[in-house]
Amino acid sequence: MRGQSLKGHLDLLLLSVVAGGPKHGYAVMEALRSASGEAFDLPEGTIYPALNRLEREGLLGSDWSVVQGRRRRTYHLTGRGREALAEQRSGWEEFVAAVNRVVGGVPWPATS
Amino acid sequence: MRGQSLKGHLDLLLLSVVAGGPKHGYAVMEALRSASGEAFDLPEGTIYPALNRLEREGLLGSDWSVVQGRRRRTYHLTGRGREALAEQRSGWEEFVAAVNRVVGGVPWPATS
DNA sequence: CACATAGTGTAGTATCGCTAGGTATGAGAG
DNA sequence: CTCTCATACCTAGCGATACTACACTATGTG
Numbered sequence: 001m002r003g004q005s006l007k008g009h010l011d012l013l014l015l016s017v018v019a020g021g022p023k024h025g026y027a028v029m030e031a032l033r034s035a036s037g038e039a040f041d042l043p044e045g046t047i048y049p050a051l052n053r054l055e056r057e058g059l060l061g062s063d064w065s066v067v068q069g070r071r072r073r074t075y076h077l078t079g080r081g082r083e084a085l086a087e088q089r090s091g092w093e094e095f096v097a098a099v100n101r102v103v104g105g106v107p108w109p110a111t112s
Numbered sequence: 113m114r115g116q117s118l119k120g121h122l123d124l125l126l127l128s129v130v131a132g133g134p135k136h137g138y139a140v141m142e143a144l145r146s147a148s149g150e151a152f153d154l155p156e157g158t159i160y161p162a163l164n165r166l167e168r169e170g171l172l173g174s175d176w177s178v179v180q181g182r183r184r185r186t187y188h189l190t191g192r193g194r195e196a197l198a199e200q201r202s203g204w205e206e207f208v209a210a211v212n213r214v215v216g217g218v219p220w221p222a223t224s
Numbered sequence: 225c226a227c228a229t230a231g232t233g234t235a236g237t238a239t240c241g242c243t244a245g246g247t248a249t250g251a252g253a254g
Numbered sequence: 255c256t257c258t259c260a261t262a263c264c265t266a267g268c269g270a271t272a273c274t275a276c277a278c279t280a281t282g283t284g
Contacts, residue, residue, distance in 0.1 A: 005207055007119030007240065007271085016215045026262050032214060039210035046241055048264060069249050070262055089215060096208055098151035099121060102144060103128045103201060119240080119271065138231050158272055160233060165271095181280050182231055 010050055012088040013040065015077065018060060019085055022076040025051055051075055059084045118152070122162055124200040125152065127189065130172060131197055134188040137163055163187055171196045
């Protein structure tokens with residue numbers, strides 16, 4: 001997965017993770033990693049700018065807090081964020097369907 | 113689909129289309145468009161450089177011909193191209209699985 | 225003759241995740 | 255007390271890659 005194959009799909013992932021409950025950046029990183037089964041081990045330089053952008057776009061909101069002396073910026077999904085998530089979900093479904101149609105329609109030689 | 117969400121997945125699409133039989137660039141464009149159900153209507157500036165790159169990488173081979181006064185460059189899959197296609201297919205499967213795990217695991221409200 | 229369709233190509237742009245660096249706190253090891 | 259590691263945040267610039275916008279040739283049609 002090492003590649004940058006998630007171009008254009010990062011927002012969907014981040015919104016999905018935050019939809020599972022408010023989280024701060026570092027926690028988003030870890031949640032994404034574990035939820036994907038270690039597939040998406042994204043660096044901070046990817047996560048933080050993306051979260052910032054999503055907040056600027058009004059899809060996320062954030063609150064600062066201090067826990068054990070460490071600053072935390074906790075993000076939560078806004079109403080528009082929830083809408084955007086739904087859109088991106090269906091967009092993702094369409095995308096997968098379209099690629100699968102091209103790739104062969106038939107799933108795959110069934111590993112099982 | 114308008115977006116550039118296929119970043120990193122274009123090679124898979126092109127190799128898949130060419131795997132369905134040798135085609136020249138213009139035909140690849142059309143095959144991709146129709147096979148995807150109009151979802152992937154990619155411009156020439158995307159197709160041609162990509163096909164060239166795939167040939168440089170040894171995944172495609174090409175032969176020139178002239179049909180009705182028009183030059184045609186017909187691409188075909190090489191052995192290495194076939195291997196690469198298999199790899200990219202399984203990479204795609206993994207990618208989809210990983211995203212779906214994050215997005216919710218459960219497919220989606222089942223449109224049907 | 226103009227225009228659409230077929231057919232190929234490229235130079236430059238824009239997008240976007242990533243690299244590599246910086247700041248700071250707390251906990252544990254030596 | 256210092257060193258290192260984990261936690262926690264951030265950003266400037268890079269690099270990969272698809273797209274825009276053009277240029278060129280040829281055939282057929284109005």
